[in-house]
Amino acid sequence: MFAKGQTVIQYMEQLAPKHVAMPDDKIGLQLGTLQKEIHNVLIALDINDDVIEEAIKLQVDLIIAHHAIIFRPLKQLQTDTPMGKLYEKLIKHDIAVYISHTNLDVTEGGMNDWMAEALGIENGSPLEDLHTEELSKLVVFVPKTHHQQVLDAILGAGAGMIGDYSHCSFNIEGYGTFMPLEGTEPFIGKLGEIERVEEIRIETIVPQGIRSKVIQVMLKAHPYEEVAYDLYAMNLKGRTLGLGRVGKLNKPMLLSEFVEVVKKNLQVDHVRVVGDLNRTIRKAAVLGGSGSRYVSPSIYRGADVLVTGDIDYHTAQDALMAGIAIIDPGHNAEKIMKAKVADWMRDKLQKAKVETKVHVSEVNTEPFQFM
Template structure:
């Protein structure tokens, strides 16, 4: 059985929720339709003519990409222009294009975590906060014989996370009273008679982004026809998610040694470097894409080096004078996302027994040559 387009994108948005994207960003479905079965998915950093030809050769009818094919408003589509020809080829071959950009950068387990892991940055935290989770308190009353089942359901759906602790809850024993009315089919008690049931009150914290998912899991596991539960808004804020990652290395290395690690980890042949190659590096920062303007944030977080693309001349001078070293592996180093997204999608599809296949694009979309 093939997965529907909406199902594939639901998986993608579990990894990179749309609400994490910056408001200026152009994400989501940009061309085509998701109202169809998806035979094969191609994951790409950019979408150009070579990538589209690759998708056609692999019989892919959905491309998931990091960089938008439509960023500025279109005044028209002329099929004798490079962009127009690209859109025409995608439409004629029934290939939809879905974009996941700054939401994939910001999310936990996304672009910047993959890059940090590749560089040996441990316990990375954001360089610049972009989104703080809103929290709700879920309270539900459960009969004792279903307590563990309901508790497991809400925790496995993502509730109960406090800092680096998971599965956090508070449980109180008590009793509930009710009278089942005509037309009911009560799990406990009889119609028309007052019932007193031994119950456990479960309290836990739920991020707003997964509240519906947690509630649905709770309702599915609960034995009652009418479930008694409450959701309270909280002033307490949850995790802060943001751009980049900064953290300590397991062992100090020189800048020159760290350069070699960047080349290997991000699969690039050459990099640009600002700083003394003998300088010791204990704490490193990375931002996928163009993150040079955040070098002061990296300094504030204690980083000795910032790895990011598209560093301009004057920013390099300013950073050098401010005392931080820089490594520029190019914007295209974000290609790490191709294989990582493919792996994520395949696990989800296989677990749900779909036969849709996922490919990581093999096309090199780096526009620069280093001679």
């Protein structure tokens, strides 16, 4: 049995929910259909002709990539243009393309956390806050006999997180009353008779991003034909997600030593460096992709160095005068996401006991050559 396309993407969106992406970011399904079985998935940073040829060879049905192939609305689709040829080849081989970009950057356990971990940044926090999760309180009434079953389902789906504590809930015993009417098939009680049942009221916290999932598993686990539950909006806010990470290194080191850590752990042969190689680095900031505008936030947060790509000449000059070092490993350093996303997806598919295979693209999509 193979996973359906929608199922594969549900797993991806558990890792990187769409609602945490930056406004107008080009994410989601960009080409093809998910209404099919997925035999092979390819995880890629970019999509170019070599990546598509790789996908064809592997008989891939779905490519999950970080960088979009459609950046702005298409006015026409000409197959004699470079991009048009790519779209044509993907369509002819029935290869769907799904993009997970800033939502993968922002999410906990995503791109910027992976990069921070690789560089030895401990307890990193966002450089720029983008999204604070809305919280709801879920209240559901469950017969005493099925209390643990429903509670386990709700908390297992991720509800009940308060700070660094999981599985938080409050449970109150009481009695529920109801009368089954004509046309109902009650789990407990008889038609036309008032029933009085020992029930437990479960209260817990549900973040916005998993609200639908929690409700779905709760309804599935609950024995009643009609489930009595409420969702209350709360003034309290949940976790704050954002771009980049900043924090102390696991041990101080010279900038020259930190450069070698960056090269080794982000798998790049060359970097551009701004700053005194003999200065000591204690606190570092990192941001996948283009981070020129994050120099000032890095300084504000007390970072000694910012690791990010696509630094321009004038930004480098400003950073040098401001006293913050920069290490630019290039935009392509984000390729760290390929193996990480693949590991996540394989784990989910194995637990689902499906035969869908996940491949990591081996194509080097770095456009620059270093002479």
